[in-house]
Amino acid sequence: MDLEIQRKTLIEELGVHLEEDNLAPLAARILATLILAGRRGVTFDEMVCELSAGKSTVSTHLDHLQATNRVTYFTKPGDRKRYFVIDPNLILNLMEEMITKWDKEKRLHLKIRAYKEQCNCEARETGGFQFDLEFQEDFLTYLEETSNAVKKFRDKLLSRNN
Amino acid sequence: MDLEIQRKTLIEELGVHLEEDNLAPLAARILATLILAGRRGVTFDEMVCELSAGKSTVSTHLDHLQATNRVTYFTKPGDRKRYFVIDPNLILNLMEEMITKWDKEKRLHLKIRAYKEQCNCEARETGGFQFDLEFQEDFLTYLEETSNAVKKFRDKLLSRNN
DNA sequence: CCTTTAGTTCGGAAATTCCCGAACTAAGTG
DNA sequence: CACTTAGTTCGGGAATTTCCGAACTAAAGG
Numbered sequence: 001m002d003l004e005i006q007r008k009t010l011i012e013e014l015g016v017h018l019e020e021d022n023l024a025p026l027a028a029r030i031l032a033t034l035i036l037a038g039r040r041g042v043t044f045d046e047m048v049c050e051l052s053a054g055k056s057t058v059s060t061h062l063d064h065l066q067a068t069n070r071v072t073y074f075t076k077p078g079d080r081k082r083y084f085v086i087d088p089n090l091i092l093n094l095m096e097e098m099i100t101k102w103d104k105e106k107r108l109h110l111k112i113r114a115y116k117e118q119c120n121c122e123a124r125e126t127g128g129f130q131f132d133l134e135f136q137e138d139f140l141t142y143l144e145e146t147s148n149a150v151k152k153f154r155d156k157l158l159s160r161n162n
Numbered sequence: 163m164d165l166e167i168q169r170k171t172l173i174e175e176l177g178v179h180l181e182e183d184n185l186a187p188l189a190a191r192i193l194a195t196l197i198l199a200g201r202r203g204v205t206f207d208e209m210v211c212e213l214s215a216g217k218s219t220v221s222t223h224l225d226h227l228q229a230t231n232r233v234t235y236f237t238k239p240g241d242r243k244r245y246f247v248i249d250p251n252l253i254l255n256l257m258e259e260m261i262t263k264w265d266k267e268k269r270l271h272l273k274i275r276a277y278k279e280q281c282n283c284e285a286r287e288t289g290g291f292q293f294d295l296e297f298q299e300d301f302l303t304y305l306e307e308t309s310n311a312v313k314k315f316r317d318k319l320l321s322r323n324n
Numbered sequence: 325c326c327t328t329t330a331g332t333t334c335g336g337a338a339a340t341t342c343c344c345g346a347a348c349t350a351a352g353t354g
Numbered sequence: 355c356a357c358t359t360a361g362t363t364c365g366g367g368a369a370t371t372t373c374c375g376a377a378c379t380a381a382a383g384g
Contacts, residue, residue, distance in 0.1 A: 003284070006277050014270055020263070022184070024372060036274065038293045044331065054374045059332060061372095080330060080382070086297070091304050101182070108176055112198060115168050122165070131200045135248070142253050142315065149311030153304065186342060206361065216344045221362060223342095242352070242360060 007036055026053055027061040031070060034086045041074060041083025069093040095154045102147045109139050169198055188215055189223040193232060196248045203236060203245025231255040257316045264309045271301050 011032040018028035029051050033042055042050075047058050062084065065071040070090060073082040087093060116131040123129055173194040180190035191213050195204055204212075209220050224246065227233040232252060235244040249255060278293040285291055 003277070003281060006280075010270075010274055010277060014274070017266065017270060020184070022182070026373075035297075036277070038278070038297070040291050045329090055331070056333075056375075057373050063332090082330085090297075091300055095304075095308075104179065108172075108179060112172055112176070115165070115172060115198070116200070118168075119165060129202050135197075135200070135252075138253055138319075142257075142319075145315045146257075146312055149315075150308055153307045153311075157300075157304075188343075207359095217361070218345075218363075219343050225362090244360085 011036055024061065026051065026057055027065060029053075030058065030061055031065060031086070034071060034084055037085075039085060041085045043081045043083060045081075047084070092154060092157060095150050098150055099147055099154075102143045106140060106143045106147075109136050109143070112136055113140075173198055186223065188213065188219055189227060191215075192220065192223055193227060193248070196233060196246055199247075201247060203247045205243045205245060207243075209246070254316060254319060257312050260312055261309055261316075264305045268302060268305045268309075271298050271305070274298055275302075 011029060014032040014035060015025070015028040018031050019025055023031065030047055033047060033050065044055075044058060044062070047053070047062075048055050051058070062071065066073075069087055070093070071084055072087050073084045075082060113133060113136040116133060116136065120130050173191060176194040176197065177187070177190040180193055181187060185193065192209055195209060195212065206217075206220060206224070209215070209224075210217050213220070224233065228235075231249055232255070233246055234249045235246045237244060275295060275298040278295060278298065282292050
């Protein structure tokens with residue numbers, strides 16, 4: 001079946017890509033599998049089987065993916081299995097993560113700027129090296145602007161989902 | 163000297179943060195050192211000494227940081243040393259990287275959508291599972307919008323630097 | 325109560341990443 | 355030419371990450 005080959009290829013391709021944001025190879029494959037499976041969900045055993053991975057490995061990675069708000073699951077009445085799916089808020093969660101990271105970075109650059117200003121102040125008396133603050137300023141506006149852009153889209157999504 | 167302690171602390175703090183985007187611990191410390199040193203630049207030996215690292219380690223990481231457009235150096239006439247500095251276009255380069263990554267992601271999600279549509283088409287006849295394409299659509303607009311926002315800021319920076 | 329299903333926990337093996345020192349090069353210095 | 359300076363290259367070794375199997379738990383089924 002050609003569709004099946006397509007699916008496998010896509011899982012691998014997407015998996016490799018997802019590894020780039022600090023996901024272990026197998027964690028990336030799990031996420032890719034769930035993205036390709038959609039709302040139907042994938043059970044624990046299906047993942048173990050399909051990815052030919054150890055149960056413990058899948059278990060650990062699923063824990064981590066749930067803890068980082070990338071994955072959830074649902075159950076069916078009278079069925080003990082969990083059907084894992086990508087978190088319906090994944091996009092929002094990813095944006096939230098970016099915003100948090102940029103905030104942290106902004107605070108760091110503010111500290112650095114303060115440090116450099118202090119250095120400049122002391123050096124002015126002795127005629128020593130003066131820091132150029134343009135880089136910090138640019139970086140701060142860069143963080144501010146990209147952060148705001150993402151926030152704007154986040155709010156748009158949020159209001160749509162009311 | 164209190165400023166020196168402040169600097170060391172900032173290098174460490176910034177270093178830990180920079181590790182988050184796939185930089186080896188020492189590579190992150192090098193970048194942090196350069197960010198805090200500013201235009202004056204830092205020589206190879208200063209890094210080896212200050213970070214108490216092996217010369218080979220510093221050499222390798224500097225290569226990598228230059229290859230990924232994060233770091234450059236300048237020289238002074240009659241001085242064989244290289245003075246390493248963060249690439250003056252670092253911010254632009256970082257944005258370019260983000261845009262490239264999002265583009266790749268977009269192409270992947272287009273492929274996935276095509277795959278799911280094909281599945282839906284076949285399943286419609288047999289009455290099988292139908293994929294919900296909303297997630298792909300949302301992800302594509304998410305990538306589109308954030309990408310555009312960053313591009314807009316990039317162009318603003320570019321036109322300023324004419 | 326025994327068995328099956330659906331996982332979890334834990335100790336460690338395998339693979340990978342990160343870093344180092346020793347030996348080397350290449351360019352200038354005396 | 356011998357020596358110093360400013361690095362680079364290469365062969366591991368230590369640390370970390372990733373993954374696994376074996377033993378376990380907890381819930382449901384017969």
